[in-house]
Amino acid sequence: MRFFMVGFGQAGGKILDLFLEREKKVGSKIEVKTLAINSARTDLMGLRYVPRENRILIGQTIVKGHGVGTDNKLGAKIAQEDIETILSEIDNRGTHEIDAFLIIAGLGGGTGSGGAPVLAKYLSEMYSEPVYAVGILPAPEEGKLYSLNAARSMISLLKYVDNLILIDNGAWKFEGLSLKESFSRINREIVVRLALLARAGEPLEEGMVGEMVVDSSEVINTLRGGGISSIGYATSLAEPESKKKKKLLPFGRKKEPIMEDDKAIKIATLVRRATLGRLSVPCNPKSAERALVLVAGPPEQLDRKGLEKAKLWLEELIAGVEVRAGDYPTRKTEHVAALVILANVTEVPRVKELQRMAAEAKEEVEDAERMRIEKTLTLFDEDIEPLI
Numbered sequence: 001m002r003f004f005m006v007g008f009g010q011a012g013g014k015i016l017d018l019f020l021e022r023e024k025k026v027g028s029k030i031e032v033k034t035l036a037i038n039s040a041r042t043d044l045m046g047l048r049y050v051p052r053e054n055r056i057l058i059g060q061t062i063v064k065g066h067g068v069g070t071d072n073k074l075g076a077k078i079a080q081e082d083i084e085t086i087l088s089e090i091d092n093r094g095t096h097e098i099d100a101f102l103i104i105a106g107l108g109g110g111t112g113s114g115g116a117p118v119l120a121k122y123l124s125e126m127y128s129e130p131v132y133a134v135g136i137l138p139a140p141e142e143g144k145l146y147s148l149n150a151a152r153s154m155i156s157l158l159k160y161v162d163n164l165i166l167i168d169n170g171a172w173k174f175e176g177l178s179l180k181e182s183f184s185r186i187n188r189e190i191v192v193r194l195a196l197l198a199r200a201g202e203p204l205e206e207g208m209v210g211e212m213v214v215d216s217s218e219v220i221n222t223l224r225g226g227g228i229s230s231i232g233y234a235t236s237l238a239e240p241e242s243k244k245k246k247k248l249l250p251f252g253r254k255k256e257p258i259m260e261d262d263k264a265i266k267i268a269t270l271v272r273r274a275t276l277g278r279l280s281v282p283c284n285p286k287s288a289e290r291a292l293v294l295v296a297g298p299p300e301q302l303d304r305k306g307l308e309k310a311k312l313w314l315e316e317l318i319a320g321v322e323v324r325a326g327d328y329p330t331r332k333t334e335h336v337a338a339l340v341i342l343a344n345v346t347e348v349p350r351v352k353e354l355q356r357m358a359a360e361a362k363e364e365v366e367d368a369e370r371m372r373i374e375k376t377l378t379l380f381d382e383d384i385e386p387l388i
């Protein structure tokens, strides 16, 4: 799955940077085009893996490189003003080999929250490739302004993207850590999921054969048609050495093969754990319209029967009937990892709550403004006629 990844704003840029760092460390050969966009110069300078020529500063005439200070209407405005620059930067990097665009942004702030929907709108109008967004929801403790921003941004994104994949900072905050301290860990969690998704449909490592191959077109079909998606993920623990030793045959020469049924059960259990465990945004998996399962790991631990079992289970579980599944054999890890995309989920409590908080915040802001103006006007004598 070849993505053109755009990190918009600070959170988006950091996640993109970490993605590139990880891909470099594991020696990935998957091609990905990247662009980090921000209105704050220092945020762009802080990136380490996004090449310098792939970082663009927008809104210079208005905010002079200092960011938009959590004002996402201003974020949208500067993205709109600089849209020609952004689009030509994207076009210059070539788009004919990509499968999809992926815009990553924190939805509670200003630059990414306001800019991502504007970019999504233009990309969806100009290109036939699908446009996805990875949106990071603010944690409840960040307050009403962040909620209002996130609600506004989500509504706009949903109009233009083929799919909005949500990550909930509130659900992912690590115990004992502040939200800020949790960011790097949350970002790592996001990046391993995106990395596995990017594997879909890419050439296998030499000498490896996938038993059930998932092509990028299957990812696209799963994510088509708009709506919100949540991602589940689970990994199996590597077999402890002591257990491995027990499996030696009497003369200690050959490892006993892993029992076939055992393997199938392990894979099916892993997919179940990924689906029912902590999702990127908590939701009811039963409300999903479609699902995609991607399992990666050492070839001898993958199992077609297990994958088929998991697929049948998911077909029963979700509201719709479309479930796609595939595996990806790799020697780069000892673990088996399962990724489950629940596409077009409708029961997402946090989104509902954000919408409610945003409505409240909007009313409060409007009331406060009206009251302040009325109060100020009482300072003047009623006999004085306004000019216009």
Ligand SMILES: Nc1nc2c(ncn2[C@@H]2O[C@H](COP(=O)(O)OP(=O)(O)OP(=O)(O)O)[C@@H](O)[C@H]2O)c(=O)[nH]1
Residues within 6 Å of the ligand: 008, 009, 010, 011, 012, 014, 015, 039, 040, 067, 068, 069, 070, 071, 105, 106, 107, 108, 109, 110, 111, 112, 113, 136, 137, 138, 139, 142, 146, 169, 183, 184, 186, 187
């Ligand atoms: N998961 C995660 N969330 C982050 C990170 N940095 C910021 N956020 C969240 O993203 C939201 C703020 O968005 P930012 O990306 O910082 O804002 P911005 O797009 O740079 O916009 P301005 O700074 O207002 O110009 C808040 O809800 C934060 O909780 C990060 O590294 N990881």
Ligand SMILES: [Mg+2]
Residues within 6 Å of the ligand: 009, 010, 040, 043, 067, 109, 111
């Ligand atoms: Mg910022």
